[in-house]
Amino acid sequence: MATSTHPISSTKNISFISTNSSSPRNFSRRPSQIFLNPNPSRAARRGDVIKIRCAAASSEGRENPADSSLSEAKLDRRNVLLGLGGLYGAYNIAGGSNPFALASPIPPPETKSCGPATISNSNGKPVPYSCCPSTLMDTASADYYKIPSFSKLNVRPAAHAIDDDYLEKYKTAIQKMKDLPSDDPRNFYQQANVHCAYCNGAYQLAGKPYQIHFTWLFFPFHRWYLYFYERILQSLIDDPTFTLPYWNWDNPQGMILPEIFDDDEESPLYDKKRNQAHRRGYVTDLAYAGQETSASDFQKVKNNLAIMYRQMLTNAPCPLLFFGKAIRKETGDTGPGMGTIENVPHNSIHRWVGDPRSPHNENMGNFYSAAIDPVFYCHHSNVDRMWTIWKTLGGNRKDITDPDWLQTEFLFYDETKTLVKVKVEDSLDNVKLGYTFQKMPTPWKDFKPTRKRRAKLRSKASVSASTSVLPATLNKITTFCVTRSPTSKTPGKEELLDLHLAFDDTQFIRFDVFVNEDDDVNTKELDRVEYAGSFSNLAHVHKDTSTTANSTIKTPTFSLAISELLEDLRLENDDKILVTLVPRAGGSFVTVNKAYTEIIDC
Ligand code: C2O
Secondary structure, three states: OOOOOOOOOOOOOOEEEOOOOOOOOOOOOOOOOEEEOOOHHHHHHOOOOOOOOOOOOOOOOOOOOOOHHHHHHHOOHHHHHHOOOOOOOOOOOOOOOOOOOOOOOOOOOOHHHOOOEEEEEEOOEEEEEOOOOOOOOOHHHOEEOOOOOOOOOEEEOEHHHOOHHHHHHHHHHHHHHHHOOOOOOOOHHHHHHHHHHHHOOOOEEOOEEOOOOOOOOHHHHHHHHHHHHHHHHHHHHOOOOOOOOEOOOOOHHHOOOOHHHOOOOOOOOOOOOOOHHHOOOOOOOOOOOOOOOOOOHHHHHHHHHHHHHHHHHHOOOOHHHHHEOOOOOOOOOOOOOEOHHHHHHHHHHHHHHOOOOOOOOOOOOOHHHHOOOOHHHHHHHHHHHHHHHHOOOOOOOOOOOOHHHHOOEEEEEOOOOOEEEEEHHHHOOOOOOOEEEOOOOOHHHHOOOEOOOOOOOOOOOOOOEHHHHOOEEOOOOEEEEEEOOOOOOOOOEEEEEEEEEEEEOOOOEEEEEEEOOOOOOOOOOOOEOOEEEEEEEOOOOOOOOOOOOOOOEEOOEEEEEOHHHHHHOOOOOOOEEEEEEEEEEOHHHEEEEEEEEEEEEO
């Protein structure tokens, strides 16, 4: 099956992992082989480090990382409630354990108050969509779910490695789900609506549309969602060992739309609302932003691995950086901030699969419709696997300990059509839920980006300070210097590059962040140390509960962990760093108001 003519296999100076020859299914074109840098950390140390200097700070003076803007981000609700604002303003946003916590977790949504969701704005008017459960049982009638005992763990397989028997079972189960009466809560479309209801404003929290994305609820919500979905599939084919396969997009062998969803247009796994250009072996772009990259397949695979390294390791050393920021019962913030994996590649893959011919990039490209495409569950099965793998990567990569997170509850229908309540704290360990994942290579773990830059930087001087460049709308590549305190990497501490954003969340947006680059940055190559990370917004609309024109504008702080990167660039002793922002999509819908660095406790 391995093709020696594939661009990836013809590159020199690389070592190969051969294609899994036991894989029973055949692909026309697949990134079947990939190099691995034999000693990435040594390579990272090779080569000249070109440093650039920033112009002297503007007349507005040094940016002070301790200035007042920080306190907005750090001032959590309890500071307000307890009047302790100044006293422990240092409680940080990236930790996750708060010794002063008064647990006030988010309760399960009120089914009785479920209302119309909103899928878009058309001429300023919301376009409603109905996705409340058709069997409206009362939330108060729901009991806590008890995890049934099991004698053997189920194994979720990689989608590219399943055999024909398994595929037949999968198709049968999905077909049976589609054939259930349309008001049965286990019905395929009722199940898809569960996702819409938790995302597009059918439920309310603190008088605002409840949204589990862009928050720390992203991982546990989807884990429970898939858990019940899988149990429904099992019961429909009477096979308690059946599991949802995972789309192994972090491994070169899985970096295409899994063939099982695309090999037969009559299959219940097929969905015609997909990007037709991304079928049949087209290499996935984990940073997809709505346009095809001109990078070669070989470069795309390298970019994908570099992105995985950044999002699982460099940018996710602390719990809240990985999981996302807190959403509190009292404030019901819609969109305090995404975790690394939710941002990229999760959002990019949704968009990569969604159909550009559909008005809202349906199905996968919009939350309200995403779960109508069977590939959704396969995509999220791998997102779920990332949670499990992340906790094995060491350091502070552990679950959040804040009781507000642990005690948050969701509602689902189980395989017996019973409405049940579940808690985040019961979802932390997939093994306790009875399943694990087929082992597959994780080449991104060894894919520490290396230095690539050969050409000279534009200039060593005259790059303006962020205080003179910002605020700026990202309709072009934007470069500025950020002042920092020289300090090296310390265990348990992390330096963040924080960007205060204001963006329109009804728009698809993506920009990339580079450090120690300038305007002639090579935007095709992400597999190098200067690439710090990306921001990505999946367009979506909530019911507009306010009358202000600005209600779709979100103002989160986007934080990138840069300690490792500064060390690799040998910039840890510098008092300024050069930051370059490269808009890739929707740049005119995002403004960067401020940039600064801070040191946090993980
Ligand atoms: Cu709930 Cu991938 O989205």
